[in-house]
Amino acid sequence: NSIRNLVPSFDHELVYNVLHGAKNSEHALQFFRWVERSNLFEHNRETHLKIIEILGRASKLNHARCILLDMPKKGLEWDEDMWVLMIDSYGKEGIVQESVKLFQKMEELGVERTIKSYDALFKVIMRRGRFMMAKRYFNKMLSEGIEPTRHTFNVMIWGFFLSGKVETANRFFEDMKSREISPDVITYNTMINGYCRVKKMEEAEKYFVEMKGKNIEPTVVTYTTLIKGYVSVDQVDDALRLVEEMKGYGIKPNAITYSTLLPGLCNAEKMSEARSILKEMVDKYIAPTDNSIFMRLISSHCKVGNLDAAADVLKAMIRLSVPTEAGHYGVLIENYCKAGQYDQAVKLLDKLIEKDIIVRPQSTLHMEPSAYNPIVEYLCNNGQTSKAEALVRQLMKLGVQDPTALNTLIRGHSQEGSPDSAFELLKIMLRRKVDSEKSAYDSLVQSYLKKSEPADAKAALDSMIENDHLPDSSLFRSVMESLF
Structure with missing residues (x-):
């Protein structure tokens, strides 16, 4: 009633625009039915087509089908566009049999089928790999005197390659x-892509040359498809040649082009070229379509020993607004440690801890033990056990309970004269049933002895024995002597 007060009459333009502007398909359907039931508006072809389109897009296909089939009861004639919309909608949902039934029903109900209906059907059934069915309907189409168009052939060729x-x-x-x-x-892009899919690059190149010979200008899609094909057969030099060629013709590589090329360069260990391509992407602010390439780049640069280039990948991620994760830092930290560049590893670790990157809930790439254990050991051996503990405690928040790291921390704290901190960690380990090491207990007991705290040394020794670590006789004697 409030709507009636606001709008004295409902004309076609108003009803169509309300349906078109509806953000919710359920609301659109309610409004469609309400104006009809309330005798406020008699729906016409355009409003039926609009609601069928809305419901099809929202996967409410049974509602859309009922509305379509009820049209003659309202004195409205069907037209081909409505049926094509329904055939396409069922196809997008993967319900091929319903698309085929609707196509057949058009003939039963006397709805004219032109090339438009056949093209919609071909696309649906080809997408699902029903190429034999497509061939049958293609022959049926020809027998009905309907001539295929360029679009028809493009769909059919695409479908056959797909199968x-x-x-x-x-x-x-x-x-x-x-x-x-x-x-x-x-057509040519489809042919080139089809032959690239089956790794017949000579054939793909033949069609590429043919299209240029017919003055059909290749697009970024053409070049990217060929680049992907050459990468798939490990002919990355040809892929690079095509990148330069497309630039020469004023065709700009896009995110897909770069994302296609970079893995191939990593596989071929052409890392100087990969570094140049990444710099080009950063300069143009083009982020890749798949962020996993950054881990590939970091790992590949590290593999060939270029840690500066690997570090530049992290900087590139930041400049491209791509979230960095603990796993990215971890690979670099691990390789800095292997190369003895501990200062650089510590700098990266400081950023990790400072920005809480390790504990970000959306992270999918975490530090591996091969990354955090070497840096923990280095820090503990160089008077920085507190920093190492900050790292390990962040890892523990993720459920990591690494015995190597925890035992190293105990030894580190003990060597630095902080046995209480060491014992606290040891108690956490025991509660969580993490394996302790004899060497960790040895360090702890000796640390208490050095601080002239015999009672605590005895408590640590008792814990050592309780956890099946047999102390050396000299250590046992030292504790006993300190007590008396």
Whole structure:
């Protein structure tokens, strides 16, 4: 009633715009039915088409189907566009059999089927790999006197390649030309992609040359497809050649182009080229489509011993607004430790701890033991056990209970004259049933003895024996002598 007070009359423009602007498909359906039930508006072809489109997009296909089939009861005629919309909607949901039934029902109900309906059906069934069914309907279409278009052939060729039917795709390409239908850039891109998928790069290159010979300009999609193909057969030099060629023609590589090329460069250990490509991406502020490439780049630079380049990858991530994770830092820290560049490893660790990167809930790449254990050991051997403990405690928040790291911390605190800190960690280990080491107990007991705290030394010794570590006779004697 409040709507009626606001709007005295409901015309076509108002109803259509309300449906078009609805953010919620359920609200759109309620409004569609309400204006009809309340006799405020008689729906026409356009409003039916709009609600079918909205419901199809929202996967409410049964509602859309009922509305479509009820149209004659309202004195409205069907047209092909509505049925094509429904065929496409069922296809997008993967319900191929319903798309086929609707296509057949068009014939039963006398709805004219043109090339538009056939193209919609071909796309649906080809997407699901039903290439034999597609061939049958293609022949049926021809028998009805409906001529295929360039778009029809593009869909069919795409579908055959998708199902691995390379020869059939090629036959349809030749049939297309024999009907004097000129292939366009989409046709050639499809042919090139199809041959790249089966790693027949000579054939792909042949069609690439052919399209240029016919003055059909390759697009960024053409070049990216070929680059991907060459990367897949480990011909990365050819991929690089194409990158330079496309730039020469004024075609700018995009995020997909770069993301396709970089893994190939890593595989081929062409890391100077990979570094240049990444710099180009940063300069153009083009982030890759898959962030996993950054871990590949860091690891690959480390593998060839270029730690500066690996560190530059981290900087590139920050400049491209790509979140850095503990795993990225971990690989670098591990390799800095292996190279004896502990100062650099510690600097990275400081950033990790300071920014709480380790404990970020959205993180998927965590530090591996091979990364944190060497730096923990270095810090504990160089009077920085507190910093090492800050790292380990952050790891423990993620559920990491590494016995190597914890025992190293106990030895570190003990050597630095902080046996109470060591004993506290030891008690945590015992509560959590983390394996302790005899050497950790030895350090702890000796640390208490050095501080002339015999009672605590005796408590540590008792714990040592309780946990199945047999003390050396000299250590046992030292504790006993300190007590008396």
